[in-house]
Amino acid sequence: MATTHLVGIDGSETALNALTWAAHDAVLHEATLHLISVATQPDLARNTRWLQQAQQIATDAGANTETRITRGKPATELIEASTGAERITVGNRGLADNTGTHLPLGSTAETVAMRAHCPAAVIPSTSRPDPTAPVIVGVDGSALSDPALRTAFDEASARGVGLIAVHVYSDTAVDEVWGQIEDWYELRQREEEVLAERLAGWHEQYPDVSVQRVVERDRPVRYLANHAATAQLIVVGSRGRGGMTGMLLGSTSRALLHIAPCPVLVVRLQHESPAGQ
Structure with missing residues:
Protein backbone atom coordinates (compact mmCIF):
# COMPACT_ATOMS: atom_id res chain seq x y z
CA MET A 1 0.00 0.00 0.00
CA ALA A 2 1.33 3.43 -0.95
CA THR A 3 2.50 5.62 1.87
CA THR A 4 1.93 9.33 2.24
CA HIS A 5 4.54 12.06 2.60
CA LEU A 6 3.58 15.69 3.20
CA VAL A 7 5.34 18.94 2.37
CA GLY A 8 4.33 22.47 3.30
CA ILE A 9 4.19 25.00 0.45
CA ASP A 10 4.09 28.76 1.10
CA GLY A 11 5.73 30.24 -1.99
CA SER A 12 9.08 30.95 -0.35
CA GLU A 13 12.40 29.86 -1.80
CA THR A 14 12.95 27.85 1.37
CA ALA A 15 9.70 25.94 0.80
CA LEU A 16 10.67 25.18 -2.79
CA ASN A 17 14.02 23.88 -1.57
CA ALA A 18 12.18 21.66 0.91
CA LEU A 19 9.86 20.56 -1.89
CA THR A 20 12.78 19.42 -4.04
CA TRP A 21 14.11 17.34 -1.14
CA ALA A 22 10.65 15.95 -0.33
CA ALA A 23 9.96 14.99 -3.95
CA HIS A 24 13.21 13.05 -4.17
CA ASP A 25 12.48 11.45 -0.81
CA ALA A 26 8.97 10.43 -1.90
CA VAL A 27 10.33 8.80 -5.04
CA LEU A 28 12.91 6.88 -3.00
CA HIS A 29 10.20 5.54 -0.70
CA GLU A 30 7.55 5.09 -3.42
CA ALA A 31 5.27 7.43 -1.51
CA THR A 32 2.57 9.79 -2.71
CA LEU A 33 3.59 13.38 -2.00
CA HIS A 34 0.82 15.60 -0.65
CA LEU A 35 1.51 19.30 -1.21
CA ILE A 36 -0.27 21.44 1.38
CA SER A 37 -0.61 25.20 1.31
CA VAL A 38 -2.22 27.00 4.22
CA ALA A 39 -4.13 30.17 3.30
CA THR A 40 -3.84 32.93 5.87
CA GLN A 41 -5.91 35.45 3.88
CA PRO A 42 -9.23 35.31 2.00
CA ASP A 43 -7.67 35.32 -1.47
CA LEU A 44 -6.82 31.73 -2.43
CA ALA A 45 -5.43 32.60 -5.86
CA ARG A 46 -1.94 33.08 -4.48
CA ASN A 47 -1.93 29.67 -2.80
CA THR A 48 -3.25 28.07 -5.98
CA ARG A 49 -0.35 29.53 -7.95
CA TRP A 50 2.11 28.28 -5.37
CA LEU A 51 0.71 24.79 -5.52
CA GLN A 52 0.68 24.71 -9.30
CA GLN A 53 4.33 25.70 -9.43
CA ALA A 54 5.24 23.22 -6.70
CA GLN A 55 3.29 20.38 -8.30
CA GLN A 56 5.12 20.90 -11.58
CA ILE A 57 8.50 20.74 -9.81
CA ALA A 58 7.54 17.60 -7.92
CA THR A 59 6.09 15.93 -11.01
CA ASP A 60 9.23 16.71 -12.99
CA ALA A 61 11.19 14.98 -10.21
CA GLY A 62 9.09 11.85 -10.74
CA ALA A 63 6.83 12.10 -7.69
CA ASN A 64 3.15 11.20 -7.62
CA THR A 65 1.40 14.21 -6.13
CA GLU A 66 -1.80 15.48 -4.63
CA THR A 67 -2.52 19.06 -3.60
CA ARG A 68 -4.61 20.68 -0.92
CA ILE A 69 -5.34 24.19 0.31
CA THR A 70 -6.50 24.69 3.87
CA ARG A 71 -7.27 27.76 5.97
CA GLY A 72 -5.86 28.57 9.38
CA LYS A 73 -2.53 28.83 11.09
CA PRO A 74 0.25 27.08 9.11
CA ALA A 75 1.72 25.09 12.01
CA THR A 76 -1.70 23.97 13.28
CA GLU A 77 -2.91 22.85 9.87
CA LEU A 78 0.31 21.01 9.00
CA ILE A 79 0.31 19.18 12.33
CA GLU A 80 -3.30 18.13 11.83
CA ALA A 81 -2.52 16.94 8.30
CA SER A 82 0.39 14.83 9.57
CA THR A 83 -1.97 12.38 11.26
CA GLY A 84 -1.58 9.04 9.50
CA ALA A 85 1.29 10.23 7.30
CA GLU A 86 4.72 8.60 7.13
CA ARG A 87 6.63 11.89 6.99
CA ILE A 88 6.21 15.64 6.84
CA THR A 89 8.78 18.02 5.37
CA VAL A 90 9.06 21.77 5.95
CA GLY A 91 11.61 24.41 5.16
CA ASN A 92 13.39 25.90 8.12
CA ARG A 93 11.89 29.33 7.42
CA GLY A 94 8.77 30.34 5.56
CA LEU A 95 7.24 33.61 4.40
CA ALA A 96 5.59 34.15 7.77
CA ASP A 97 8.98 33.89 9.47
CA ASN A 98 10.64 36.68 7.48
CA THR A 99 10.33 39.25 10.24
CA GLY A 100 13.84 40.62 10.03
CA THR A 101 15.05 38.69 13.06
CA HIS A 102 17.46 36.58 10.96
CA LEU A 103 16.88 33.58 13.20
CA PRO A 104 17.92 30.32 11.47
CA LEU A 105 14.72 28.49 12.37
CA GLY A 106 11.19 29.78 11.97
CA SER A 107 8.37 29.23 14.44
CA THR A 108 6.34 27.08 12.04
CA ALA A 109 9.22 24.69 11.37
CA GLU A 110 10.04 24.31 15.04
CA THR A 111 6.41 23.77 16.04
CA VAL A 112 5.88 21.16 13.34
CA ALA A 113 9.07 19.34 14.35
CA MET A 114 7.94 19.39 17.98
CA ARG A 115 4.33 18.35 17.52
CA ALA A 116 3.88 16.47 14.23
CA HIS A 117 2.24 13.05 14.45
CA CYS A 118 4.94 11.53 12.23
CA PRO A 119 8.69 11.96 11.61
CA ALA A 120 9.43 15.55 10.59
CA ALA A 121 12.19 16.64 8.21
CA VAL A 122 13.39 20.24 8.44
CA ILE A 123 15.35 21.45 5.42
CA PRO A 124 17.74 24.45 5.70
CA SER A 125 17.25 27.11 3.07
CA THR A 126 20.81 26.76 1.76
CA SER A 127 20.96 22.98 1.94
CA ARG A 128 22.12 21.18 -1.21
CA PRO A 129 22.87 17.67 0.11
CA ASP A 130 25.35 15.49 -1.74
CA PRO A 131 23.39 12.35 -2.72
CA THR A 132 26.54 10.26 -2.26
CA ALA A 133 27.17 11.53 1.28
CA PRO A 134 26.36 9.29 4.26
Missing part, protein backbone atom coordinates in the same frame (compact mmCIF):
# COMPACT_ATOMS: atom_id res chain seq x y z
CA VAL A 135 23.45 9.44 6.65
CA ILE A 136 24.32 10.25 10.27
CA VAL A 137 22.29 8.98 13.21
CA GLY A 138 22.67 10.01 16.82
CA VAL A 139 22.60 7.10 19.27
CA ASP A 140 22.28 7.99 22.95
CA GLY A 141 22.75 4.48 24.28
CA SER A 142 19.17 3.88 25.41
CA ALA A 143 16.18 2.21 23.80
CA LEU A 144 14.86 5.72 23.10
CA SER A 145 17.16 5.88 20.07
CA ASP A 146 15.80 2.68 18.47
CA PRO A 147 13.08 4.41 16.36
CA ALA A 148 15.70 6.81 15.01
CA LEU A 149 18.04 3.90 14.28
CA ARG A 150 15.39 2.05 12.30
CA THR A 151 14.62 5.16 10.28
CA ALA A 152 18.31 5.91 9.70
CA PHE A 153 18.99 2.41 8.39
CA ASP A 154 15.96 2.69 6.13
CA GLU A 155 17.15 6.06 4.80
CA ALA A 156 20.70 4.84 4.16
CA SER A 157 19.39 1.74 2.40
CA ALA A 158 16.98 3.71 0.21
CA ARG A 159 19.72 6.16 -0.74
CA GLY A 160 22.38 3.51 -1.29
CA VAL A 161 24.87 5.16 1.07
CA GLY A 162 26.67 4.32 4.28
CA LEU A 163 25.47 5.06 7.79
CA ILE A 164 27.53 6.75 10.49
CA ALA A 165 26.24 5.81 13.94
CA VAL A 166 27.45 8.42 16.42
CA HIS A 167 27.45 7.91 20.17
CA VAL A 168 28.71 10.99 21.98
CA TYR A 169 29.12 10.93 25.72
CA SER A 170 29.72 14.09 27.69
CA ASP A 171 31.12 14.88 31.12
CA THR A 172 27.58 15.28 32.39
CA ALA A 173 26.57 11.87 31.10
CA VAL A 174 29.68 10.37 32.65
CA ASP A 175 28.87 11.84 36.04
CA GLU A 176 25.27 10.68 35.89
CA VAL A 177 25.93 7.15 34.70
CA TRP A 178 29.34 6.28 36.05
CA GLY A 179 29.97 8.49 39.03
CA GLN A 180 33.64 8.68 40.02
CA ILE A 181 35.49 6.77 37.31
CA GLU A 182 39.16 7.49 36.86
CA ASP A 183 39.91 4.92 34.15
CA TRP A 184 38.90 6.81 30.99
CA TYR A 185 40.07 3.95 28.80
CA GLU A 186 37.67 1.64 30.61
CA LEU A 187 34.91 4.21 30.23
CA ARG A 188 35.47 4.51 26.48
CA GLN A 189 35.40 0.74 26.13
CA ARG A 190 32.10 0.65 27.95
CA GLU A 191 30.65 3.39 25.73
CA GLU A 192 31.77 1.45 22.64
CA GLU A 193 29.95 -1.58 24.03
CA VAL A 194 26.85 0.54 24.54
CA LEU A 195 26.86 1.54 20.88
CA ALA A 196 27.50 -2.04 19.76
CA GLU A 197 24.54 -3.23 21.83
CA ARG A 198 22.22 -0.66 20.26
CA LEU A 199 23.38 -1.63 16.76
CA ALA A 200 23.03 -5.36 17.35
CA GLY A 201 20.64 -7.00 14.93
CA TRP A 202 20.31 -4.10 12.50
CA HIS A 203 22.96 -5.43 10.10
CA GLU A 204 20.90 -8.59 9.57
CA GLN A 205 17.88 -6.48 8.64
CA TYR A 206 19.86 -4.11 6.42
CA PRO A 207 22.81 -6.11 5.03
CA ASP A 208 23.28 -3.57 2.23
CA VAL A 209 24.12 -0.74 4.64
CA SER A 210 27.73 -0.32 5.70
CA VAL A 211 28.00 1.15 9.19
CA GLN A 212 30.77 3.28 10.63
CA ARG A 213 30.74 3.46 14.42
CA VAL A 214 31.88 6.66 16.08
CA VAL A 215 32.30 7.05 19.83
CA GLU A 216 33.47 10.44 21.06
CA ARG A 217 33.64 12.37 24.30
CA ASP A 218 32.07 15.69 23.44
CA ARG A 219 28.81 17.57 23.50
CA PRO A 220 26.33 15.74 21.23
CA VAL A 221 25.10 18.90 19.52
CA ARG A 222 28.58 20.21 18.81
CA TYR A 223 29.87 16.95 17.39
CA LEU A 224 26.83 16.26 15.22
CA ALA A 225 26.67 19.82 13.92
CA ASN A 226 30.38 19.86 13.06
CA HIS A 227 30.00 16.71 10.97
CA ALA A 228 26.69 17.65 9.35
CA ALA A 229 28.50 19.40 6.49
CA THR A 230 29.72 16.01 5.26
CA ALA A 231 26.31 14.29 5.54
CA GLN A 232 23.16 14.35 3.42
CA LEU A 233 20.88 13.79 6.40
CA ILE A 234 21.00 13.65 10.20
CA VAL A 235 18.46 11.43 11.95
CA VAL A 236 17.76 12.02 15.64
CA GLY A 237 15.16 10.94 18.14
CA SER A 238 12.74 13.46 19.55
CA ARG A 239 14.18 12.92 23.03
CA GLY A 240 17.24 11.23 24.43
CA ARG A 241 18.01 9.59 27.76
CA GLY A 242 18.51 13.04 29.24
CA GLY A 243 15.05 14.17 28.17
CA MET A 244 12.40 14.89 30.78
CA THR A 245 9.01 13.22 30.62
CA GLY A 246 6.56 15.56 28.95
CA MET A 247 9.15 17.35 26.84
CA LEU A 248 8.09 17.48 23.20
CA LEU A 249 11.58 17.86 21.79
CA GLY A 250 14.93 17.20 23.45
CA SER A 251 17.64 19.82 23.68
CA THR A 252 19.93 18.05 21.18
CA SER A 253 17.20 17.69 18.55
CA ARG A 254 16.03 21.26 19.00
CA ALA A 255 19.54 22.70 18.80
CA LEU A 256 20.36 20.75 15.63
CA LEU A 257 17.29 22.18 13.91
CA HIS A 258 18.77 25.63 14.48
CA ILE A 259 22.38 25.02 13.47
CA ALA A 260 22.73 21.93 11.24
CA PRO A 261 23.65 22.82 7.63
CA CYS A 262 21.98 19.66 6.26
CA PRO A 263 18.43 18.28 6.56
CA VAL A 264 17.48 16.99 10.01
CA LEU A 265 14.88 14.24 10.42
CA VAL A 266 13.30 14.09 13.88
CA VAL A 267 11.78 10.71 14.72
CA ARG A 268 9.25 10.73 17.53
CA LEU A 269 8.93 8.01 20.12
CA GLN A 270 5.90 5.87 19.34
CA HIS A 271 4.33 6.32 22.76
CA GLU A 272 4.67 10.11 22.85
CA SER A 273 1.65 12.34 22.56
CA PRO A 274 2.88 14.72 19.86
CA ALA A 275 0.23 17.36 20.25
CA GLY A 276 0.60 17.46 24.01
CA GLN A 277 -2.73 15.75 24.45
Whole structure:
Protein backbone atom coordinates (compact mmCIF):
# COMPACT_ATOMS: atom_id res chain seq x y z
CA MET A 1 0.00 0.00 0.00
CA ALA A 2 1.33 3.43 -0.95
CA THR A 3 2.50 5.62 1.87
CA THR A 4 1.93 9.33 2.24
CA HIS A 5 4.54 12.06 2.60
CA LEU A 6 3.58 15.69 3.20
CA VAL A 7 5.34 18.94 2.37
CA GLY A 8 4.33 22.47 3.30
CA ILE A 9 4.19 25.00 0.45
CA ASP A 10 4.09 28.76 1.10
CA GLY A 11 5.73 30.24 -1.99
CA SER A 12 9.08 30.95 -0.35
CA GLU A 13 12.40 29.86 -1.80
CA THR A 14 12.95 27.85 1.37
CA ALA A 15 9.70 25.94 0.80
CA LEU A 16 10.67 25.18 -2.79
CA ASN A 17 14.02 23.88 -1.57
CA ALA A 18 12.18 21.66 0.91
CA LEU A 19 9.86 20.56 -1.89
CA THR A 20 12.78 19.42 -4.04
CA TRP A 21 14.11 17.34 -1.14
CA ALA A 22 10.65 15.95 -0.33
CA ALA A 23 9.96 14.99 -3.95
CA HIS A 24 13.21 13.05 -4.17
CA ASP A 25 12.48 11.45 -0.81
CA ALA A 26 8.97 10.43 -1.90
CA VAL A 27 10.33 8.80 -5.04
CA LEU A 28 12.91 6.88 -3.00
CA HIS A 29 10.20 5.54 -0.70
CA GLU A 30 7.55 5.09 -3.42
CA ALA A 31 5.27 7.43 -1.51
CA THR A 32 2.57 9.79 -2.71
CA LEU A 33 3.59 13.38 -2.00
CA HIS A 34 0.82 15.60 -0.65
CA LEU A 35 1.51 19.30 -1.21
CA ILE A 36 -0.27 21.44 1.38
CA SER A 37 -0.61 25.20 1.31
CA VAL A 38 -2.22 27.00 4.22
CA ALA A 39 -4.13 30.17 3.30
CA THR A 40 -3.84 32.93 5.87
CA GLN A 41 -5.91 35.45 3.88
CA PRO A 42 -9.23 35.31 2.00
CA ASP A 43 -7.67 35.32 -1.47
CA LEU A 44 -6.82 31.73 -2.43
CA ALA A 45 -5.43 32.60 -5.86
CA ARG A 46 -1.94 33.08 -4.48
CA ASN A 47 -1.93 29.67 -2.80
CA THR A 48 -3.25 28.07 -5.98
CA ARG A 49 -0.35 29.53 -7.95
CA TRP A 50 2.11 28.28 -5.37
CA LEU A 51 0.71 24.79 -5.52
CA GLN A 52 0.68 24.71 -9.30
CA GLN A 53 4.33 25.70 -9.43
CA ALA A 54 5.24 23.22 -6.70
CA GLN A 55 3.29 20.38 -8.30
CA GLN A 56 5.12 20.90 -11.58
CA ILE A 57 8.50 20.74 -9.81
CA ALA A 58 7.54 17.60 -7.92
CA THR A 59 6.09 15.93 -11.01
CA ASP A 60 9.23 16.71 -12.99
CA ALA A 61 11.19 14.98 -10.21
CA GLY A 62 9.09 11.85 -10.74
CA ALA A 63 6.83 12.10 -7.69
CA ASN A 64 3.15 11.20 -7.62
CA THR A 65 1.40 14.21 -6.13
CA GLU A 66 -1.80 15.48 -4.63
CA THR A 67 -2.52 19.06 -3.60
CA ARG A 68 -4.61 20.68 -0.92
CA ILE A 69 -5.34 24.19 0.31
CA THR A 70 -6.50 24.69 3.87
CA ARG A 71 -7.27 27.76 5.97
CA GLY A 72 -5.86 28.57 9.38
CA LYS A 73 -2.53 28.83 11.09
CA PRO A 74 0.25 27.08 9.11
CA ALA A 75 1.72 25.09 12.01
CA THR A 76 -1.70 23.97 13.28
CA GLU A 77 -2.91 22.85 9.87
CA LEU A 78 0.31 21.01 9.00
CA ILE A 79 0.31 19.18 12.33
CA GLU A 80 -3.30 18.13 11.83
CA ALA A 81 -2.52 16.94 8.30
CA SER A 82 0.39 14.83 9.57
CA THR A 83 -1.97 12.38 11.26
CA GLY A 84 -1.58 9.04 9.50
CA ALA A 85 1.29 10.23 7.30
CA GLU A 86 4.72 8.60 7.13
CA ARG A 87 6.63 11.89 6.99
CA ILE A 88 6.21 15.64 6.84
CA THR A 89 8.78 18.02 5.37
CA VAL A 90 9.06 21.77 5.95
CA GLY A 91 11.61 24.41 5.16
CA ASN A 92 13.39 25.90 8.12
CA ARG A 93 11.89 29.33 7.42
CA GLY A 94 8.77 30.34 5.56
CA LEU A 95 7.24 33.61 4.40
CA ALA A 96 5.59 34.15 7.77
CA ASP A 97 8.98 33.89 9.47
CA ASN A 98 10.64 36.68 7.48
CA THR A 99 10.33 39.25 10.24
CA GLY A 100 13.84 40.62 10.03
CA THR A 101 15.05 38.69 13.06
CA HIS A 102 17.46 36.58 10.96
CA LEU A 103 16.88 33.58 13.20
CA PRO A 104 17.92 30.32 11.47
CA LEU A 105 14.72 28.49 12.37
CA GLY A 106 11.19 29.78 11.97
CA SER A 107 8.37 29.23 14.44
CA THR A 108 6.34 27.08 12.04
CA ALA A 109 9.22 24.69 11.37
CA GLU A 110 10.04 24.31 15.04
CA THR A 111 6.41 23.77 16.04
CA VAL A 112 5.88 21.16 13.34
CA ALA A 113 9.07 19.34 14.35
CA MET A 114 7.94 19.39 17.98
CA ARG A 115 4.33 18.35 17.52
CA ALA A 116 3.88 16.47 14.23
CA HIS A 117 2.24 13.05 14.45
CA CYS A 118 4.94 11.53 12.23
CA PRO A 119 8.69 11.96 11.61
CA ALA A 120 9.43 15.55 10.59
CA ALA A 121 12.19 16.64 8.21
CA VAL A 122 13.39 20.24 8.44
CA ILE A 123 15.35 21.45 5.42
CA PRO A 124 17.74 24.45 5.70
CA SER A 125 17.25 27.11 3.07
CA THR A 126 20.81 26.76 1.76
CA SER A 127 20.96 22.98 1.94
CA ARG A 128 22.12 21.18 -1.21
CA PRO A 129 22.87 17.67 0.11
CA ASP A 130 25.35 15.49 -1.74
CA PRO A 131 23.39 12.35 -2.72
CA THR A 132 26.54 10.26 -2.26
CA ALA A 133 27.17 11.53 1.28
CA PRO A 134 26.36 9.29 4.26
CA VAL A 135 23.45 9.44 6.65
CA ILE A 136 24.32 10.25 10.27
CA VAL A 137 22.29 8.98 13.21
CA GLY A 138 22.67 10.01 16.82
CA VAL A 139 22.60 7.10 19.27
CA ASP A 140 22.28 7.99 22.95
CA GLY A 141 22.75 4.48 24.28
CA SER A 142 19.17 3.88 25.41
CA ALA A 143 16.18 2.21 23.80
CA LEU A 144 14.86 5.72 23.10
CA SER A 145 17.16 5.88 20.07
CA ASP A 146 15.80 2.68 18.47
CA PRO A 147 13.08 4.41 16.36
CA ALA A 148 15.70 6.81 15.01
CA LEU A 149 18.04 3.90 14.28
CA ARG A 150 15.39 2.05 12.30
CA THR A 151 14.62 5.16 10.28
CA ALA A 152 18.31 5.91 9.70
CA PHE A 153 18.99 2.41 8.39
CA ASP A 154 15.96 2.69 6.13
CA GLU A 155 17.15 6.06 4.80
CA ALA A 156 20.70 4.84 4.16
CA SER A 157 19.39 1.74 2.40
CA ALA A 158 16.98 3.71 0.21
CA ARG A 159 19.72 6.16 -0.74
CA GLY A 160 22.38 3.51 -1.29
CA VAL A 161 24.87 5.16 1.07
CA GLY A 162 26.67 4.32 4.28
CA LEU A 163 25.47 5.06 7.79
CA ILE A 164 27.53 6.75 10.49
CA ALA A 165 26.24 5.81 13.94
CA VAL A 166 27.45 8.42 16.42
CA HIS A 167 27.45 7.91 20.17
CA VAL A 168 28.71 10.99 21.98
CA TYR A 169 29.12 10.93 25.72
CA SER A 170 29.72 14.09 27.69
CA ASP A 171 31.12 14.88 31.12
CA THR A 172 27.58 15.28 32.39
CA ALA A 173 26.57 11.87 31.10
CA VAL A 174 29.68 10.37 32.65
CA ASP A 175 28.87 11.84 36.04
CA GLU A 176 25.27 10.68 35.89
CA VAL A 177 25.93 7.15 34.70
CA TRP A 178 29.34 6.28 36.05
CA GLY A 179 29.97 8.49 39.03
CA GLN A 180 33.64 8.68 40.02
CA ILE A 181 35.49 6.77 37.31
CA GLU A 182 39.16 7.49 36.86
CA ASP A 183 39.91 4.92 34.15
CA TRP A 184 38.90 6.81 30.99
CA TYR A 185 40.07 3.95 28.80
CA GLU A 186 37.67 1.64 30.61
CA LEU A 187 34.91 4.21 30.23
CA ARG A 188 35.47 4.51 26.48
CA GLN A 189 35.40 0.74 26.13
CA ARG A 190 32.10 0.65 27.95
CA GLU A 191 30.65 3.39 25.73
CA GLU A 192 31.77 1.45 22.64
CA GLU A 193 29.95 -1.58 24.03
CA VAL A 194 26.85 0.54 24.54
CA LEU A 195 26.86 1.54 20.88
CA ALA A 196 27.50 -2.04 19.76
CA GLU A 197 24.54 -3.23 21.83
CA ARG A 198 22.22 -0.66 20.26
CA LEU A 199 23.38 -1.63 16.76
CA ALA A 200 23.03 -5.36 17.35
CA GLY A 201 20.64 -7.00 14.93
CA TRP A 202 20.31 -4.10 12.50
CA HIS A 203 22.96 -5.43 10.10
CA GLU A 204 20.90 -8.59 9.57
CA GLN A 205 17.88 -6.48 8.64
CA TYR A 206 19.86 -4.11 6.42
CA PRO A 207 22.81 -6.11 5.03
CA ASP A 208 23.28 -3.57 2.23
CA VAL A 209 24.12 -0.74 4.64
CA SER A 210 27.73 -0.32 5.70
CA VAL A 211 28.00 1.15 9.19
CA GLN A 212 30.77 3.28 10.63
CA ARG A 213 30.74 3.46 14.42
CA VAL A 214 31.88 6.66 16.08
CA VAL A 215 32.30 7.05 19.83
CA GLU A 216 33.47 10.44 21.06
CA ARG A 217 33.64 12.37 24.30
CA ASP A 218 32.07 15.69 23.44
CA ARG A 219 28.81 17.57 23.50
CA PRO A 220 26.33 15.74 21.23
CA VAL A 221 25.10 18.90 19.52
CA ARG A 222 28.58 20.21 18.81
CA TYR A 223 29.87 16.95 17.39
CA LEU A 224 26.83 16.26 15.22
CA ALA A 225 26.67 19.82 13.92
CA ASN A 226 30.38 19.86 13.06
CA HIS A 227 30.00 16.71 10.97
CA ALA A 228 26.69 17.65 9.35
CA ALA A 229 28.50 19.40 6.49
CA THR A 230 29.72 16.01 5.26
CA ALA A 231 26.31 14.29 5.54
CA GLN A 232 23.16 14.35 3.42
CA LEU A 233 20.88 13.79 6.40
CA ILE A 234 21.00 13.65 10.20
CA VAL A 235 18.46 11.43 11.95
CA VAL A 236 17.76 12.02 15.64
CA GLY A 237 15.16 10.94 18.14
CA SER A 238 12.74 13.46 19.55
CA ARG A 239 14.18 12.92 23.03
CA GLY A 240 17.24 11.23 24.43
CA ARG A 241 18.01 9.59 27.76
CA GLY A 242 18.51 13.04 29.24
CA GLY A 243 15.05 14.17 28.17
CA MET A 244 12.40 14.89 30.78
CA THR A 245 9.01 13.22 30.62
CA GLY A 246 6.56 15.56 28.95
CA MET A 247 9.15 17.35 26.84
CA LEU A 248 8.09 17.48 23.20
CA LEU A 249 11.58 17.86 21.79
CA GLY A 250 14.93 17.20 23.45
CA SER A 251 17.64 19.82 23.68
CA THR A 252 19.93 18.05 21.18
CA SER A 253 17.20 17.69 18.55
CA ARG A 254 16.03 21.26 19.00
CA ALA A 255 19.54 22.70 18.80
CA LEU A 256 20.36 20.75 15.63
CA LEU A 257 17.29 22.18 13.91
CA HIS A 258 18.77 25.63 14.48
CA ILE A 259 22.38 25.02 13.47
CA ALA A 260 22.73 21.93 11.24
CA PRO A 261 23.65 22.82 7.63
CA CYS A 262 21.98 19.66 6.26
CA PRO A 263 18.43 18.28 6.56
CA VAL A 264 17.48 16.99 10.01
CA LEU A 265 14.88 14.24 10.42
CA VAL A 266 13.30 14.09 13.88
CA VAL A 267 11.78 10.71 14.72
CA ARG A 268 9.25 10.73 17.53
CA LEU A 269 8.93 8.01 20.12
CA GLN A 270 5.90 5.87 19.34
CA HIS A 271 4.33 6.32 22.76
CA GLU A 272 4.67 10.11 22.85
CA SER A 273 1.65 12.34 22.56
CA PRO A 274 2.88 14.72 19.86
CA ALA A 275 0.23 17.36 20.25
CA GLY A 276 0.60 17.46 24.01
CA GLN A 277 -2.73 15.75 24.45
